Every structure is written in structure tokens, then in C-alpha cells.
Amino acid sequence: MAAWNPRIEEMPRDELQRLQFKLLKMLVYRLYSFNDFYRRRMKDAGVHPDDIRTLDDVRKLPFMYKRDLRDGYPDRIFSAARDELVRYHVSSGTTGKPTVVGYTRHDVEIWTESLARAFTSCGLGRGDVVQVSYGYGLFTGGLGAHYGAERIGATVLPTSVGNTERQIELMQDLHVTAIACTPSYLLHMGEVAEKMGVSIQDDTDLRAGILGAEPWSEQMRERIQDWLGIRAYDIYGTSELSGPMFTECTEQKGIHIWGDLALAEIVDPETGEPLGPGERGELTVTILQKEALPIIRYRIGDITVMDDGTCACGRTHPRIGRIQGRVDDMLIIRGINVFPSQVEHTLMQIPDVGRHFQIVVDRRGALDTMLVRVEVAEEAFSDKITDLMVVKKKVEHRLRSSLNVGVDVELVEPGSLPRFEGKSKKVIDRRSM
Amino acid sequence: MENPYIIKQISIFSENRPGRLAAIAEALKGAEINIFAFSIAEADGFGVVRALVDRPEEAYRALTDLGFRVSFTEVVGVKMRDEPGGLSEIASILGDADINIEYAYAYSGRDAAVLILRVDQVEDAIRQILERGGELLEASRFR
Incomplete structure (x- = not known):
């Protein structure tokens, strides 16, 4: 038209x-x-x-x-x-x-x-x-x-x-x-x-x-x-x-x-x-x-x-x-701007983990650290530790390439992460304490 | 037909923090499920609790209802002589047959020590152990 x-x-x-x-x-x-x-x-x-x-x-x-x-x-x-x-x-x-x-x-x-x-x-x-x-x-x-x-x-x-x-x-x-x-x-x-x-x-x-x-x-x-x-x-x-x-x-x-x-x-x-x-x-x-x-x-x-x-x-x-x-939701990790929405977007493309997440930002010495907690999806749960480590590494790798900042991933039990929107629960910034 | 020696082990994803094993044990207790043997494999921040229980299907249901991530894994239980050389016998049978042990744990039962094995070729392992005179736990004890 x-x-x-x-x-x-x-x-x-x-x-x-x-x-x-x-x-x-x-x-x-x-x-x-x-x-x-x-x-x-x-x-x-x-x-x-x-x-x-x-x-x-x-x-x-x-x-x-x-x-x-x-x-x-x-x-x-x-x-x-x-x-x-x-x-x-x-x-x-x-x-x-x-x-x-x-x-x-x-x-x-x-x-x-x-x-x-x-x-x-x-x-x-x-x-x-x-x-x-x-x-x-x-x-x-x-x-x-x-x-x-x-x-x-x-x-x-x-x-x-x-x-x-x-x-x-x-x-x-x-x-x-x-x-x-x-x-x-x-x-x-x-x-x-x-x-x-x-x-x-x-x-x-x-x-x-x-x-x-x-x-x-x-x-x-x-x-x-x-x-x-x-x-x-x-x-x-x-x-x-x-x-x-x-x-x-x-x-x-x-x-x-x-x-x-x-x-x-x-x-x-x-x-x-x-x-x-x-x-x-x-x-x-x-x-x-x-x-x-x-x-x-x-x-x-x-x-x-x-x-x-x-x-x-x-x-x-x-x-x-x-x-x-x-x-307002932006985090600055080692000088890089990171948005929780980017984390969510990346996780949605990885079937091995759920879409809920929690970000924990901390400081080790002079260096900011970012930990992302994710829940293991049912299909991805394996009895073998090595398989789970592969999932963890994969999520870390995918997050690192989309955020341009190093991320540690922690696999957590299903249902243990906050379900409701809101920055206060999705992001825990310990640097200010 | 199902191999009568393949045992259904339950594996439970667990965070590596205080109280998680207690929560799992409490759930099994609540469902009146008896645990024959269990082990914990730990990694970075999380672990997998593996257990042989008397009623695996019910255990699965009780744990998943509470939100635990649970799966079944096929393992075999081999009776060992509870004396020096017991483990060596079993391990060499599998080694000779080129069967890889992914993980193993043991418990000392009423009549014998039992080695629980997760191997890459379970049917092969069963045949080899039986042919070389080994004795296996029957799966019928765990259902």
C-alpha cells in the first residue's frame, strides 16, 4: 500500500x-x-x-x-x-x-x-x-x-x-x-x-x-x-x-x-x-x-x-x-551497561533453563562480579554432574556473549526464584553495602 | 522384556546449601519410603542426590510434588564379598569387558556389601557380571 x-x-x-x-x-x-x-x-x-x-x-x-x-x-x-x-x-x-x-x-x-x-x-x-x-x-x-x-x-x-x-x-x-x-x-x-x-x-x-x-x-x-x-x-x-x-x-x-x-x-x-x-x-x-x-x-x-x-x-x-x-533498571558491571531484560531475553532462547532468574552483583577486591541464578528445566536435568556442568557453561557462555561481560551462573532448584516482576527481587546489588 | 537386574535409581537436583538433604529425606519419610542406599555428588553450587528406594515411582511423585527436579536412572547393584579383593573382582570384570563406570557408590547390607554402578552399557555389564559368576541385586526389590 x-x-x-x-x-x-x-x-x-x-x-x-x-x-x-x-x-x-x-x-x-x-x-x-x-x-x-x-x-x-x-x-x-x-x-x-x-x-x-x-x-x-x-x-x-x-x-x-x-x-x-x-x-x-x-x-x-x-x-x-x-x-x-x-x-x-x-x-x-x-x-x-x-x-x-x-x-x-x-x-x-x-x-x-x-x-x-x-x-x-x-x-x-x-x-x-x-x-x-x-x-x-x-x-x-x-x-x-x-x-x-x-x-x-x-x-x-x-x-x-x-x-x-x-x-x-x-x-x-x-x-x-x-x-x-x-x-x-x-x-x-x-x-x-x-x-x-x-x-x-x-x-x-x-x-x-x-x-x-x-x-x-x-x-x-x-x-x-x-x-x-x-x-x-x-x-x-x-x-x-x-x-x-x-x-x-x-x-x-x-x-x-x-x-x-x-x-x-x-x-x-x-x-x-x-x-x-x-x-x-x-x-x-x-x-x-x-x-x-x-x-x-x-x-x-x-x-x-x-x-x-x-x-x-x-x-x-x-x-x-x-x-x-x-x-532505571540498568546495572553497570565493570563499566558495561547491563539490563535485566537482556538476561531474560537470552535465557528465553536456552531451553535447558527456565525464564526466571536472579542477578546478584558483588565486588571482589576492585572487580565487580555478576552471578545469575537460573532454574534447571525438566528436560535438561541429568543425573550426571558433567551434563549439568555443560548446561551451566553453556548459559555462562551465552550470557557473556550477549552482555559483553563475564557472568557466573548458578543452577538452582525449580521454584526457588522470585516469580514476580520488580527490580528489588530480581537484582541484588551487594556492592552498595 | 525388561531386564530383571536393571534398577531404577532416583536422582534429585539439589542446591548445595544447608537443609536441602533434610528436605529430601523429610519428603521421603512423609511418603513412608525406605532408602536402601544413597550418595551425593557435588559440583559448583549444586549437587545431585542419588538414592535407591523401595518404591521409586512414589518417591518420584512425592518429590516432584514438592517442586524437586527428579529423574530416574538405570543402575545395577552387584553383591561384593565383604573382604579384601571384593571390589577388585567386580572392577576387573567390567574393565576387561571395556565397560566404563560413570559413577559408583556402595553400601554394606545385611548379607553382603553392595556396589551400585552406573555404566555406559548396562545390558553388557549385566551379562558379563553374571557370566563371570557375579551376583546381582534383583530390581523387584525396588518397586
Whole structure:
């Protein structure tokens, strides 16, 4: 299917970068002139809009963090007059004070444009029926997906969350072809449908899922695609950026970040230094065309890699990989950044051990040590010590090659590791004691 | 047909820390299972407890219900003369026949000492031992 906005989406990379630079320059001048927060920030950092002479000069600008938005509660950072706002969304305050995001008419417009391009890249368009099972309300998921799907001429079924049996009936009766929801909710729907005697694969017209708002894995994608007989696409965004904004295309090889709307960088979470394509680091985003709540070099806290190449679909905009973890979860072992999610990902590919694990970090002399406890799988349990040592060595080897740091593995009895999420139990760091 | 001399040994994965053997023994006691012989093989941070019990299937169930990782292993039990040279006799039979002993442990029973063997070719080992006049424990005692 043709791109929604081919002139922009297939724009040669150098032209796109010139456009990004022009937009960045305008943004920085505007904020320096009219926004107290950003002017103070730039002055503190000793940078003036005139210092932005190339696109790479974005690196001269100071970073922005979640705490800045919280400190600015409710609307102190806003750059638009109150009567220009057409909407508020409010992010949940589970980790502190809530964050208020205001939208001008133009902000809603670019958000909608972003998702119109994204949904089109997933092969959706006029004739599709899109069930939006993200929450409607203060959360951005429901309304964001709703506007994007309407824009491309699809029919929206705004079910929001809950009442799963009814959702499945409507999916069948109204010939829903695509659903936007969290991957875990879709799995739940699949289970509920089976209990109702409905096979999503055979008894519905569903062929695509636009899934996000929580971390998920390639393994989960395979499971969803095989079981439900659909294509599952990753969607990315946060309320600070406007909401969900970017998705994979039908190639399923990374999430396209529309360069005329957002300037994405990957930086070292510790030093803030820029990292190159393929290097794992923290996603940092500047929204180039946002009016009410401007966002410059916002450190989202999500860990991913950037792919700078042109996608096989023909779109020239850079792509990011699946979100691999949160900066808050990062461990530094002998100077190497290690994420518990990498450990989990590696273990899931080794059938000899279970997927539960515990990391114990300690210090021997001046050297950090990392121990990973794993449970022996039933099939791998051998009466012979040598066989078990082979399993242990194999897991050590696989972890070492994926983490780039030496790891000791301890085989433990099944059921002895913590089952619940949460860093406190999965990671024990004894270095601080 | 099952070889009447192949004995089902239970092997239990265990972490190498205090109380684990007690937990295993407690489970077997709870199921009223008698242990004829056992050994512990230890490695780096973990071990394998191997045991000959009177009712291996029930022992397996009792332990797996408690979350233990358990498997069955085929072993043979050879009666040894409880005097100098007893072990040497058995070991040379297997050595001569080029049968490798993966591990072994022994216990001193009521009527004789018994060597429990895990070998790479169990049927061969049984034939060789019987041909050379050795005496084997019958598996019927352990089920």
C-alpha cells in the first residue's frame, strides 16, 4: 500500500535532514524568545540559538527529564496561551506527581498525521475496521489511535478497555480487521474467545494488531501471530511526546520515527554522549513541531538502538528497535551497561533453563562480579554432574556473549526464584553495602 | 522384556546449601519410603542426590510434588564379598569387558556389601557380571 504522505515519508535523507535542521532552528528561536523555562535552561547551559548551525548542534542543547515536567506541574512549561489549547491528557502519577500534556489544534493535527502514516505503513486504510481497545480518557492511547484510524478512512470501533466478551462479539459481528491494544490484553482476549468457543484465527476477520503501551518481546510477537493468525505491529510513544506516535511498517523491522516530526538520538545513559547506529542506549527525542508542551532532548528512559538505513518499504526515516529496557533498571558491571531484560531475553532462547532468574552483583577486591541464578528445566536435568556442568557453561557462555561481560551462573532448584516482576527481587546489588 | 537386574535409581537436583538433604529425606519419610542406599555428588553450587528406594515411582511423585527436579536412572547393584579383593573382582570384570563406570557408590547390607554402578552399557555389564559368576541385586526389590 502506498505511503500516506509519500513526499515526506520517502524524502531523500539529506533533504529530510535539511528540513529537520530548519524546524529545529525555528523551534529553538521560538522557545528562547517566548518560553521562560527553555530560555533559562539554554542560558544555564551557555547555549544561544545562534550556536545551532548544523543538525548535530542539537547536542549542545540541554537534556530534559521527567522531573522537569513534574516540577512544571500543571502547565508552567507550556508555550501556548490557555485559550489556544484544545485538549489535555494527564499521565498517571504512579511514579510521582502526574504530568499534564496540553495540545493546540496543531498538536492534535501532527499527532494524528503521525499515526495516519504509521497505520498506513501497517497496511491499514479505508475499508478496515479498527477496534480501539486502548483506554479512552486521560490516557493518550485510546483517543490517539482513534483519530489516526479515522484519518486514514478506516472505521473505528471505540471499545476502550474491559468487557472482553462483548468486545469479542463486536469483533465478529462488525468484521473488525485490526485491533489497537496492549499485547497482554490481546492474549487475554484470545483466551477469553477460546472459552467462548471462538477462534480469533478462524472465526473473525482480524488480521492486524497494533500493540504497545507496555514492553513485549519478539517471542510474544511470534506467539500472537501464530496463535491468532494476525500480523502484530509494535507501536511506540509516550504522553510527553503527544501519545502513541510511531509503529513498525509491514516489514516489521523497526519503528519508523518520522523525522519531520521528531528528532531521535540515542545517548549513553550515564554520560549523555551520543551513540552511533546499532549502539544500545537511551532514546532521547526532540519533537520538532509541538506548540503547547515543547519537548527538547527529552530523556524518556527507554533503552533501544537506532537503525539509520533505509527500510525495504522505501521510507527513508530512521527506525528504532524494540524497547529493550528502562534506564532505571540498568546495572553497570565493570563499566558495561547491563539490563535485566537482556538476561531474560537470552535465557528465553536456552531451553535447558527456565525464564526466571536472579542477578546478584558483588565486588571482589576492585572487580565487580555478576552471578545469575537460573532454574534447571525438566528436560535438561541429568543425573550426571558433567551434563549439568555443560548446561551451566553453556548459559555462562551465552550470557557473556550477549552482555559483553563475564557472568557466573548458578543452577538452582525449580521454584526457588522470585516469580514476580520488580527490580528489588530480581537484582541484588551487594556492592552498595 | 525388561531386564530383571536393571534398577531404577532416583536422582534429585539439589542446591548445595544447608537443609536441602533434610528436605529430601523429610519428603521421603512423609511418603513412608525406605532408602536402601544413597550418595551425593557435588559440583559448583549444586549437587545431585542419588538414592535407591523401595518404591521409586512414589518417591518420584512425592518429590516432584514438592517442586524437586527428579529423574530416574538405570543402575545395577552387584553383591561384593565383604573382604579384601571384593571390589577388585567386580572392577576387573567390567574393565576387561571395556565397560566404563560413570559413577559408583556402595553400601554394606545385611548379607553382603553392595556396589551400585552406573555404566555406559548396562545390558553388557549385566551379562558379563553374571557370566563371570557375579551376583546381582534383583530390581523387584525396588518397586
